[in-house]
Amino acid sequence: MVSSGRLRPPDIAGGRPRERARTCARAALGLAILLACKTEQAVTDGPVPADIPASSLTVYKFARVVTAPDQVVEGGAVVVDGKRFHSVLAAGEPLPIGARIVDHGRYTAIPGLIDAHTHITFCWDPAWGDRAPHDPFQIAQSKAQLLPLVAKNLRTLLSLGVTTIRDLGSDNQLDLETAARVEAGELVGPRIFGAGDGVWSSRLAPKESTRPGQADGVEQVAATVRREIDAGVKVVKLWASTGSDDDLSGERTYSYDEIKTAVDIAHAHGIPVAVHDTLGTVTDDIVRAGADSVEHPRTLSPDTLAHMRAQGVAYVPTIHHNRYYRDNIERFRFSPDKRAAFDAFIADNIATARAAHAAGVTIVMGSDAVYTAFGESTRELDVFVRDVGMTPMEALATATTDAAKLLRAEDRIGAIRPDYLADFVVIDGDLSQIEHIHNVVAVVKEGAVVFEAPAGK
CATH class of the missing domain: 3.20.20.140 (Metal-dependent hydrolases)
Incomplete structure (x- = not known):
């Protein structure tokens, strides 16, 4: 049945200037971090991506990232820039300096x-x-x-x-x-x-x-x-x-x-x-x-x-x-x-x-x-x-x-890949059992947190 978790309004899509979209996405994500009682971390080492200011990035760290079926990055991290995925980092790969960090610890990320x-x-x-x-x-x-x-x-x-x-x-x-x-x-x-x-x-x-x-x-x-x-x-x-x-x-x-x-x-x-x-x-x-x-x-x-x-x-x-x-x-x-x-x-x-x-x-x-x-x-x-x-x-x-x-949309949804819309689901468990896919902890759509399960659920 439906969880009584919190739902978040997403950023307004379409036609918005890039900087405004980034600002709204960072605000929504920051609020989600506070509500989830997760400590925001400042990264002190690691390269800044050459193509984008690190301060506009949010990094989600996971026990594993399922970027697409049968493609799993153990200990990976998902980097989001506004409404889109910027990159997926392997375990131990340096994080960008100044990026916002959300540590989802033992959880798994799967595509929306x-x-x-x-x-x-x-x-x-x-x-x-x-x-x-x-x-x-x-x-x-x-x-x-x-x-x-x-x-x-x-x-x-x-x-x-x-x-x-x-x-x-x-x-x-x-x-x-x-x-x-x-x-x-x-x-x-x-x-x-x-x-x-x-x-x-x-x-x-x-x-x-x-x-x-x-x-x-x-x-x-x-x-x-x-x-x-x-x-x-x-x-x-x-x-x-x-x-x-x-x-x-x-x-x-x-x-x-x-x-x-x-x-x-x-x-x-x-x-x-x-x-x-x-x-x-x-x-x-x-x-x-x-x-x-x-x-x-x-x-x-x-x-x-x-x-x-x-x-x-x-x-x-x-x-x-x-x-x-x-x-x-x-x-x-x-x-x-x-x-x-x-x-x-x-x-x-x-x-x-x-x-x-x-x-x-x-x-x-x-x-x-x-x-x-x-x-x-x-x-x-x-x-x-x-x-x-x-x-x-x-x-x-x-x-x-x-x-x-x-849907003829395989170039923008259905996977966690650079430049795709940043849709992903945080689940408790891996996909060794299909039932774990129902253990939804949080949902992100176009870079904004739109659902969070209640604490302890």
Whole structure:
């Protein structure tokens, strides 16, 4: 569940002069040091980097630094300059004179985590009743009602070490509005790669639905994709099959030509495409059309997996998501007989993920978190290790380097490297056990401390 730790507002991102950004970052970091009762140390020896004044640097010392999966610097230190990583120092390497030092002693640093499938605007306030609403896109709720709950979801994700999310479907582009507010510093939360309303067929929902994004036929699909791109989406989401909540069906809703049209237009604008396919019955066409990822599929044949690997199409299985629904059947007013259906789906989902992993398909972590599930978002990593057969480092890749590549952001997030955005998580323990990834001590996003666990936690 969500820790009751302290959350810190980050620096306002974008357009700020470099010196002002450094000043704000140093102020936030200094406050974090005092609150954590850590002694600030003045370094008396060691070279000053030639390209930058040492006084603008902050050095975080660790028992180990996981710069990327399977890349560990024992006794290493992370050097941060404003919002970006400056360097990683090996054990015993001289520290820059005049730099600010934060000694995290026995702890481990890992890159900020990426959740590649969320619905950040799907909220539920217990004040609305003792059971969750059966209104996934929250059409009945006003923005005034939703925004405080969305802000809470964002803070919850930060407390888990999630510093970036790919949000795959909102109502009236509320995720894009939220992304802009996070970027402006008005909200504290992970950066958001939003899909806006997404693109969906009338076969998925009634024609009289007032939710935007409905498109039937190649021409409507093309027009809707262009509208979403003009609105500022960072990913195009396409629902190519039925299936959601307790509906575990997977009937086709889009033809190959409709999928291909969406993919071609999005890719022409440099935007990746994620496609929903609950059962996997449409995945061959999704791969042939050149989409970037397929979401949820319950079963995939060996031939399909081989094609996915050859074409570089990522698989986002969202396994834990169905466990959440299964464990909350009464809360969601699902029929009791759905428990067995969820169990069967989960078993197939795990078997498919195991086969995909063995076949070398890129698997990316996505929680598909909704309502009260945001505090469980990183539990998908436990599933990958315990049930799918990954090592902890392989699981870490699904939420860092591989996820960053899927977002087309591997040049700035997903690893602790010079000039990357300074996103990292301080955890208690190493990654010999995946459970240690949940022992979050602090979270830094773009060089600012945005979460700290309470003392003694």
